[in-house]
Amino acid sequence: MSVPVLAVEEIGKSFKGFRAVERASFTVEAGELLALIGPNGAGKTTTFNMINGQLMPDHGRVRLGGEDVTGWPPRALWRAGVARTFQITQTFGSMSVAENLLVAILSREKSAGLLAASNASHASEIQTRLGEVGMGHAANTLCSVLAYGDLKRVELAIALVNDPRLLLMDEPTAGMAARERGALMRLVAERARQRRTAVLFTEHDMDVVFGHADRVVVMNRGRLIAEGSPEEVRASSIVREVYLGGAALSAIGGGGESSA
Amino acid sequence: MIASFLIQTLNGLASASLLFLVALGLTLIFGVTRVVNFAHGSFFMLGAYLAVSFYGYVGGGVLGFWGGAVFAGLAVGVLGALIELTILRRIYRAPELLQLITTFGVVLLLKDVVLFTWGPEDILGPRAPGLTGAVWIFGKPIPQYDLLLLVLGPLVGLLVWLLLTRTDWGTRVRAATEDRDMAAALGINQALMFTGVFALGALLAGLAGALALPREPANHNMDLTIIADVFVVTVVGGLGSLPGAYVAAVIISVVKAWCIGIGDVRVFGTVFSFSKLTLVAEFIVMAIVLIIRPWGLFGTPPAPQRVTAASILPMPVPDLKRLWPLGLVILALLALPLIADRFTVVLATDIIIFALFAASLGLIMGAGGMASFGHAAYFGAGAYAAAVAAKAGAPFLVAVPAGVTFAGALAVLFGWFCVRLTGVSLAMLTLAFAQITWAIAFQWDSVTGGSNGLVGVWPPELLSDKTAYYFATLLLVGGAILLIWRSVHAPLGYLLRASRDSRIRAEAVGVDVRIIQWRAIIVAGAAAGLAGALYVFSKGSLSPDSLSIPRSVDALAMVLIGGVQTLVGPVVGAVVFMTLQDWVVRATPYWHAVLGITLILITIIFPQGIVGTLRQWRQRREAEP
Numbered sequence: 053m054s055v056p057v058l059a060v061e062e063i064g065k066s067f068k069g070f071r072a073v074e075r076a077s078f079t080v081e082a083g084e085l086l087a088l089i090g091p092n093g094a095g096k097t098t099t100f101n102m103i104n105g106q107l108m109p110d111h112g113r114v115r116l117g118g119e120d121v122t123g124w125p126p127r128a129l130w131r132a133g134v135a136r137t138f139q140i141t142q143t144f145g146s147m148s149v150a151e152n153l154l155v156a157i158l159s160r161e162k163s164a165g166l167l168a169a170s171n172a173s174h175a176s177e178i179q180t181r182l183g184e185v186g187m188g189h190a191a192n193t194l195c196s197v198l199a200y201g202d203l204k205r206v207e208l209a210i211a212l213v214n215d216p217r218l219l220l221m222d223e224p225t226a227g228m229a230a231r232e233r234g235a236l237m238r239l240v241a242e243r244a245r246q247r248r249t250a251v252l253f254t255e256h257d258m259d260v261v262f263g264h265a266d267r268v269v270v271m272n273r274g275r276l277i278a279e280g281s282p283e284e285v286r287a288s289s290i291v292r293e294v295y296l297g298g299a300a301l302s303a304i305g306g307g308g309e310s311s312a
Numbered sequence: 313m314i315a316s317f318l319i320q321t322l323n324g325l326a327s328a329s330l331l332f333l334v335a336l337g338l339t340l341i342f343g344v345t346r347v348v349n350f351a352h353g354s355f356f357m358l359g360a361y362l363a364v365s366f367y368g369y370v371g372g373g374v375l376g377f378w379g380g381a382v383f384a385g386l387a388v389g390v391l392g393a394l395i396e397l398t399i400l401r402r403i404y405r406a407p408e409l410l411q412l413i414t415t416f417g418v419v420l421l422l423k424d425v426v427l428f429t430w431g432p433e434d435i436l437g438p439r440a441p442g443l444t445g446a447v448w449i450f451g452k453p454i455p456q457y458d459l460l461l462l463v464l465g466p467l468v469g470l471l472v473w474l475l476l477t478r479t480d481w482g483t484r485v486r487a488a489t490e491d492r493d494m495a496a497a498l499g500i501n502q503a504l505m506f507t508g509v510f511a512l513g514a515l516l517a518g519l520a521g522a523l524a525l526p527r528e529p530a531n532h533n534m535d536l537t538i539i540a541d542v543f544v545v546t547v548v549g550g551l552g553s554l555p556g557a558y559v560a561a562v563i564i565s566v567v568k569a570w571c572i573g574i575g576d577v578r579v580f581g582t583v584f585s586f587s588k589l590t591l592v593a594e595f596i597v598m599a600i601v602l603i604i605r606p607w608g609l610f611g612t613p614p615a616p617q618r619v620t621a622a623s624i625l626p627m628p629v630p631d632l633k634r635l636w637p638l639g640l641v642i643l644a645l646l647a648l649p650l651i652a653d654r655f656t657v658v659l660a661t662d663i664i665i666f667a668l669f670a671a672s673l674g675l676i677m678g679a680g681g682m683a684s685f686g687h688a689a690y691f692g693a694g695a696y697a698a699a700v701a702a703k704a705g706a707p708f709l710v711a712v713p714a715g716v717t718f719a720g721a722l723a724v725l726f727g728w729f730c731v732r733l734t735g736v737s738l739a740m741l742t743l744a745f746a747q748i749t750w751a752i753a754f755q756w757d758s759v760t761g762g763s764n765g766l767v768g769v770w771p772p773e774l775l776s777d778k779t780a781y782y783f784a785t786l787l788l789v790g791g792a793i794l795l796i797w798r799s800v801h802a803p804l805g806y807l808l809r810a811s812r813d814s815r816i817r818a819e820a821v822g823v824d825v826r827i828i829q830w831r832a833i834i835v836a837g838a839a840a841g842l843a844g845a846l847y848v849f850s851k852g853s854l855s856p857d858s859l860s861i862p863r864s865v866d867a868l869a870m871v872l873i874g875g876v877q878t879l880v881g882p883v884v885g886a887v888v889f890m891t892l893q894d895w896v897v898r899a900t901p902y903w904h905a906v907l908g909i910t911l912i913l914i915t916i917i918f919p920q921g922i923v924g925t926l927r928q929w930r931q932r933r934e935a936e937p
Contacts, residue, residue, distance in 0.1 A: 104820075130822040142817035144810045146626045146877075155810040156821040163803040164828060166835065167795070194626055210821060 055118045057082050057218050057250035058103070063112030063122075064274075065098050072098040074274045075112070080218065082248040085241060087261045089254070090271035091294070096254045097222070099271065103252070104136050104220050105129045117217065130159075135216035139223040141203045143195045149206050150191040153178045156213035185209045185239060201232040208239070219244075221253035225260050233257065237264040262286065315450030316573050322449075324569030325562060326458035329465020330527075332561040333520035334538055335545045336469060336554065337513030343489035343552045344509045345404060348736045350415035353539030354422040355392060355514045359384040359521025360437065360530040361430050367438045377438050385519035392514025396507045402916050404506075408736050409683040413872060414915040416685075416865055419535060420908030426532065428902065434532075437525030457526050464523070468516070469558060485509060489552070536861050540747035543740035544594060548601045550611020551737055559609060567593050591751040598744065599729060606732045627679065627809065627879060629801050645786055649779040658850075659894060661782045665847050667886040668789045670870035671796050672839035674882030677871055679800050680832045681812030682730070683739040686746025687840055687867045689726065692859020694719035694841025695848040696753060696760055699769045702849075708772045712788075712845045719841020720834055722749070727833035731826040746864055754856045765855030769848050785846050792839050797879055799835065808832050862904075869911055875921025884923055 056079035065073045073095040080086045090096050101107040103114055105126040114122045116132055124132070144152050157174050158164070182188045185205040190198065195206060204224070211219065224240070225233040241264050244251050255261050261268060261282065268285040270278040272294040278285055285291055338352045366380035395418060403414050443460055446453035476482035488505060521534070528534075545564055549556030568590040607613045645664075649657050673687045698715030706714065726745045733741055753760045760766065775781045799805050811818045811825040818825050848854045857863065866889065874885025892910075897903045918925050 126816075126819045127822045127824055130820060136820050138816070138820075142814045142820070144813040144817065146809060146813050147806075148626075148628075151806065155806050155818070155823075158803045158806055159818075159822045164807055164831065165803050166799045167802055196626075207817075210817070213821065 054081075056080060057117060058252060059113075059115040059118075060099075060103065061113045061115065063099070063102050063109040063114065065102060065107060065110050071274050073102070073109075073271075076271070076274075076276050077112075078269050078276065078279060080250040080252050082217070082250050083244050085244055085251045085253070085264060085266045087253055087255055087265035087268045088271065089256075089261055089268060093273075094271040095274040096271055098274075100220065100222055100252075100254055104134070130214060130216075133214065133217035134220065135211035135214060135218070136220040137204070137207050137211050137222065137224060139226055141200070141207045143203060143207050143210065145196040146194075148192050148194055149182065149187060149198070150175075150178050152195055152206055152210055153181055153213060156210045160214050181209050181213065182206075184212075184243075201228050201236070204228060204232075204236055205239070208236070212243070215247065216249060219249055219251045221251065223255060224253050225255065225257055230259075233260055234263065240264075315452050317570070318450065319452045319454055320569040320573030321566055322454050322462060323458060323573075324566035326461040326527075327569065328558075328561040328565035329461045329463075330520045330524050331538070331541055331545055331565055332465045332558050333468060333523075334517045335542045335549070335557040335561055336472060337516035338542055338546060339552055339554060339557050340472070340485075340516075341510055341513040342736075344485060345400070345506050346408075347400060347404065347411045347415065348408070348551075348740065349400075349510075349513070350412055350539065351395070351418035351422060352513070352517050352542065353535040353537070354419050355388050355517035356521040356524070356538045357426060357530070357532075357534040358391070358422060359388050359518030360525055360534060361426055361435070361521075362387050362518065363522035363525055364435050364437045364530050365430075372438060372441065374441050377440050380438070381519060381522040384522035385515045388518025388521070389511045389515030392518075393507050393511040395514075396510035399912060399916075400510065401503070401506070406915065409677075409739065410915045412683065412685070412736065412739055413868060414912055416868075417908040417911030417915070419539075420862075420865075420904040420911065422908075423532070423535065424902045424905035424908070427904075430530070432532065434529040436529045439526045443526075461523065465561075466558070468519075469554070472512075472516070473554065481505075481508070536747075540744055540861070541594075544598055544744045546608070547733075547737060547740050547744065548598055548608055550605075550608025553608070553610035556608055556610030563597060564594055567597055591748045591755070595745075595748045598741075602729050602732060602741075607737070627800060627877065630879065642790075649782055654778055657778050657782050659890070661778070661785050661850050662847075663887055663890040664782075664785050664789045665843050665850065666866075666870065666890055667883045668792050668846075669840055669843040669867050670874070670882035670886040670889075671793050672836040672843065673867045674871050674874075674876065675796050675800065675839075676829075676832050676836045678876045678878070678881070679805055679808050679812065680829060682829060682833070683735075684730075684742040684864070685739050685861070685868065686726075686742035686744070686749075686864050687836075688859045688861070688863035689742075689746040689749040690719040690723055690837040690840035691844040691847070691863065691867075692749065692753060692856075693722045693837075694844030695854050695858050696766075696844075697841070698845035699766045699848045699854050700759060702769045703766060708775065708849065712842070712849070715845030715848075716838050716841045719844065720838035722841075723834045723837025724830075727830045727837070730833060731829045743861065743864070746859060747861060750856055750859045750861070753859060760856070763856060765853060766848075767853040769854065770852050771849045775849075781850060785850065788842065788846060792842055793883065796835070796839060800879060804828065804831060804835075869907065872911070872914055872921055875924030875927075878921070878923040878927065881921050881923040885921065888922065 058080040060076060060078050062075045062077050063073065064071070064075055076095070076099055078086070088096050088099065098107065102109045105124050105128070108123045113120055116134065119132070121129060121132060126136075144155060147155070154174055157177065179188060179191065182191055185208055187202060187205050187209065190202065195203065198206065219240070221240070225236060228236065237260055240251060243249055265282055268280065268282055269276060270285060270291050277294060278288050278291045280288070334352060334356050338349060341347065341349050363380035363384040366383045367376045370376045370379060399414065399418065403411050440457050440460070443456040446455050447459060476486055484505060488502065541564070545557060545560040548564065549560030571590045571593045601609060605611070648660055652660070669687070669691055673684060676682045676684060694715035697718030698711040701711040701714040702708070726742070730738055730741060754763055756762070770776065771781055775784050807818070807823050807828045811823060811828055815825055844858065847858070870885035870889045871882045872885065873888055874883065875881030893903065896906050900906070914921070
């Protein structure tokens with residue numbers, strides 16, 4: 053069996069005695085969309101932040117293509133092929149859409165000179181990448197005036213400038229209109245299939261989870277309680293119990309599929 | 313040996329009490345209003361002067377001294393309330409940097425109020441009645457008053473602590489410090505509380521100023537001297553922490569006192585004068601704390617700041633077709649010596665030099681989003697290095713690069729610490745660095761000439777004519793300014809602006825934000841060093857004023873008047889500022905007050921500066937059909 057792109061091994065984190073995450077382990081394979089779900093306070097964000105370098109786990113390892121990257125800072129992870137998007141979109145507000153991508157490209161090229169020209173040699177790459185997320189028409193628009201859904205696409209394009217092995221998305225569709233959600237996730241899914249990118253995302257919206265994830269990991273109270281295909285997870289009685297207090301998960305998830 | 317150590321420790325603890333009272337007031341105000349009150353040192357100075365005047369009217373004795381201290385505290389408290397009601401209240405929602413500058417406007421204003429009311433001379437104050445003697449400990453004398461101060465500081469601190477923990481008002485203040493929005497939601501009358509806290513903080517500073525009188529005469533340097541120390545205390549102790557303020561005040565004061573106590577020490581035949589190293593010791597203490605705990609001994613790391621997009625203007629690549637005004641300006645500058653008299657040429661040389669100083673600060677403040685209240689450190693370092701080199705016989709073409717290099721090297725050192733902080737903590741740190749640099753220049757007689765400075769630094773024969781020097785300056789400064797402008801749209805500038813817009817996004821695409829910011833500080837420091845080196849050869853002499861806090865604030869004012877987030881703003885600001893200064897200084901002795909009021913008005917009414925406001929008008933006009 054091939055080495056998974058991301059392997060999380062028994063990671064855990066406590067805050068002042070409160071165990072936010074306990075011995076969580078899972079993997080993400082190339083080309084796979086893995087959703088990390090759970091009720092509020094389940095430990096999703098903590099887990100996520102231990103993978104993206106914002107938090108140092110108390111124990112356990114995070115491996116990227118077999119290499120131990122536990123505790124690497126975000127910038128080192130990006131250079132190793134990990135890209136991420138934020139729950140509240142983070143772009144460079146004072147710059148145009150094209151300049152936002154330019155920054156990521158300059159960073160990738162390790163170009164930080166004082167006098168060199170910045171733009172010309174990267175113009176075609178920027179156009180191509182904006183085209184891939186459907187934002188080619190907005191290259192010269194300022195990020196600060198974009199609609200939220202468009203901003204999400206721009207952020208995705210920025211994150212993908214390093215052609216990552218692993219894409220981490222924290223609540224990718226939070227704050228978006230229902231129709232835009234599906235479009236964004238289809239874009240991500242297509243990218244994963246074509247470029248064999250592994251995608252790990254946290255999500256509250258069950259339509260998005262069951263409509264687009266290949267596999268789902270469920271957390272509750274800091275522990276992994278279930279893992280499997282969307283169908284398996286939806287059918288799981290444990291998940292139903294803890295996640296929605298017994299409410300029919302299938303009904304909600306089922307409704308999502310038809311609209312997605 | 314042990315005895316003198318003990319004496320110096322007690323002496324240090326007495327100093328710490330005064331420092332603590334001022335720092336306590338600053339911290340209380342910051343906790344509730346989130347404003348770092350630059351004018352807190354001015355309250356301290358006013359307290360001293362008011363107490364002296366009270367003593368003058370009432371006469372000596374217990375009433376004259378202690379009554380004076382109470383009167384000074386109360387009067388400064390009332391003044392604080394008035395300032396809060398008229399000025400501070402308008403800036404609570406403004407960005408931190410603007411708040412600092414507004415309160416610095418108050419510093420300048422109060423400086424001239426003191427000058428106008430009490431005149432320029434130092435005034436000796438009263439000594440505490442019944443406490444003029446000394447107590448002998450281990451055969452060494454320690455002033456009785458020092459022993460009283462030593463107790464008084466913690467005692468007042470305890471009273472404030474009781475006020476905060478045992479009264480309803482204190483509970484509300486603590487609630488507001490913890491969570492402003494929550495306190496507002498609970499129906500706490502914020503406006504009244506802000507005024508009250510501000511008055512209390514001012515009262516503590518005024519009281520400390522009055523209590524300082526037996527140890528030093530009331531003088532015009534008290535305001536900036538104490539505020540620089542208080543900023544160091546706040547950075548070391550942690551912004552907003554009461555115990556932090558006391559512990560840091562004690563550490564700083566005691567270490568300084570020890571340095572004085574050690575005195576001259578002979579090591580391998582060389583005499584080291586520890587008493588002159590007090591400021592270096594202060595710097596080392598601060599550096600160690602910042603390396604180990606960047607947020608201070610008792611501080612907590614601030615939540616990552618989210619810069620609202622609306623507060624940052626874009627800095628687009630200039631449109632070449634719109635550059636014709638720049639061409640006209642260059643032509644006018646080249647033609648100037650043909651039509652202007654000698655005086656105007658000299659003034660224009662000054663303006664050009666300060667345009668570079670402002671542009672270099674504009675790079676780190678505008679594109680970098682890093683406030684600096686100590687940019688004059690680099691200007692002065694460049695000037696001193698060039699002057700010292702020239703005095704040692706180096707030719708102009710060696711002395712000027714030496715100035716640039718030395719300033720750049722200083723920026724390497726200071727910048728390394730600066731990029732570890734953000735926001736107001738960063739602003740306070742830069743100010744502390746600059747004040748330490750100033751003090752070294754002031755004290756190191758053998759190299760810098762001390763308070764007299766250095767004289768007789770002239771350019772070579774070829775440039776000795778004022779017009780020739782004008783053209784040389786124009787060439788060098790023009791090149792440097794174009795380089796700074798270029799860098800804003802070069803890779804370094806993009807990564808710098810990206811780090812300012814969203815630090816976490818920049819880090820998430822592989823940008824090492826600290827390294828990028830550090831580089832920008834070094835570039836800006838070297839450029840300011842060039843301005844300083846050119847300045848000293850233009851003037852022929854140099855004094856520690858060239859790296860004082862007011863010089864740093866001149867640069868801030870220029871950047872602000874022109875517009876922080878514009879490319880040409882700082883340069884326009886320098887021209888306006890210098891012309892205005894030249895004009896006002898000749899019309900009135902109260903230039904500080906005029907500048908202070910200007911700063912207050914700009915920060916409240918035109919926070920975008922001249923160029924920023926013009927650009928907004930143009931954009932609005934273009935937006936209309």
